[in-house]
Amino acid sequence: MVVARSRALSAVSTFLAAWLDRNANTVRQQLREFCLVAWTVLPAGEKHAWRGEWLRMLRQVRAVVPRRFFVPVLADRGLYARWLFRRIVWLG
Secondary structure (H helix, E strand, C coil): CCCCCCCCHHHHHHHHHHHHCCCHHHHHHHHHHHHCCCCCCCCCCCCCCCHHHHHHHHHHHHHHCCCCCCCCCCCCCCCCCHHHHHHHHHHC
16 A cells, blocks of 8 residues: 555555566556455444454454465554554564
8 A cells, every 4th residue: 555655445456467577457456455454344323342353354364364475564552452452573
């Protein structure tokens, strides 16, 4: 997103496709499917512990992202939780 200078799926997939010498539509679909991996939807207004949800999402991402990939983690907040930061670092 940073290098493509856009959050738009089309812009990111076009950039990655050129960089990887692949078909832009194929890359777009792969990105679209990947983005479906790490979502959690919970009922609004209900108190709920997030630790289990975060750990589950990280396990899901780990299962589909090859170890050789470098994955930047963007966060507006939440990494004040030492356990979450440590888990992300542990996953590489």
